Amino acid sequence: MEKTEVLEKIKNCIEGNQDQITKDLQDFIAIESLTYNEGEAVAFLADKMRTYGFDEVRIDKVGNVLGRVGQGKTVLLYDAHIDTVETGDPAAWKFPPLSGHLEDGVIHGRGAVDDKGCLMGITWAGKTLKELGLDKDFTLWVSGSVAEEDVEGACVKAMMEESPDIQPDYVLVAESSNLRLMRGHKGRALIRISVPGKAAHASAAWRGENALIKSLPIIKAIDEFDDFREDPFLGKGTIEVTHVECKTPSMNTIPGEVIITCDRRISCGETAEDLLEEARAFSQGIEGVKPEIATEQVVTYSGYEITALDYFPSWVLDEEHELVQAGAKAYEGLFGKAPEITKWDFSTNATHLCGREGIPALGFGPGEEAYCHSSEDQVRVDELIKAIQFYAALPLFVPKKD
Incomplete structure (x- = not known):
């Protein structure tokens, strides 16, 4: 099957599931998951992964939820954090912060853009790849990591230590980027x-x-x-x-x-x-x-103790790196135009995964950074759909291990 045909199948499958994707994110937002209190949301996501047909689902000692699709030699890790900041004054919100309110194609609520939209997106990408039988040439791990808002990188570091069988060749960090490819941040x-x-x-x-x-x-x-x-x-x-x-x-x-x-x-x-x-x-x-x-x-909420040094290094991937180029090809194949490739102004779990471990990382997600941590926390459904299409397409473009 030609890649253009495969990409069309991915696009159609995800667009056809838009209503269910929207509902899943609304339900996810309705579960409060403050840093160090993510347990209920972790259980919800683990249950979704099982329902979606993931090959393996685990909750590690740290409290991170991990789901696997495929068992190929090329290993990808998609990470998004499950914790959110507090909602603050409810009166500052146009809609109740845990309602997941949908209006004019926009989902509102705490975590919509940071980072539950992205996390539900990478989970749906795994489901789509499994459903379409596109999971033969790679292994995709989807991680819902905890405590990122407080100590970014620390809990994914512990996750890698507690799950030594997960050795990713490439990482995608799913955070809001307004559908731009991110190849670094301070x-x-x-x-x-x-x-x-x-x-x-x-x-x-x-x-x-x-x-x-x-x-x-x-x-x-x-x-x-x-x-x-x-x-x-x-x-x-x-x-x-x-x-x-x-x-x-x-x-x-x-x-x-x-x-x-x-x-x-x-x-x-x-x-x-x-x-x-x-x-x-x-x-x-x-x-x-x-x-x-x-x-x-x-x-963490699971009782796992971590001593975290508040030093989180910068990371940059060269624009010509094979992962950045794979992302650019996937984006152009899906949307018919070249992506904007730039950097984040904020910090993410890539500080550890790429900054310390040296694993090639790429960032991508729906929504605007300006809505993060605000009473206007929101994500557009059409952007979420495009992000999921990208997440599902990327593994088809990364170099494969022999």
């Missing part, structure tokens, strides 16, 4: 700078050392810093002070310690040691200051 780190002082009663402040006042030159140096390494594709890194904690027992005591937390976006080639050296320079000449990369102790 990394992210949380830098904490501890500034010591000496607590004293505010009425006799001369007996102590005010750590907050001591920290002000550091905050000013961070705000004025612009000497970042620049990459022609990702651009320059950034740093922003996002939190200042004053450790004091009362409001009439000068703080004995201040902890400055910074969000540091990382461009190509910047290492953890580079970031620490930079942080030390901010406090040069100020005694006792200790910068470090933050560490998080997290426990």
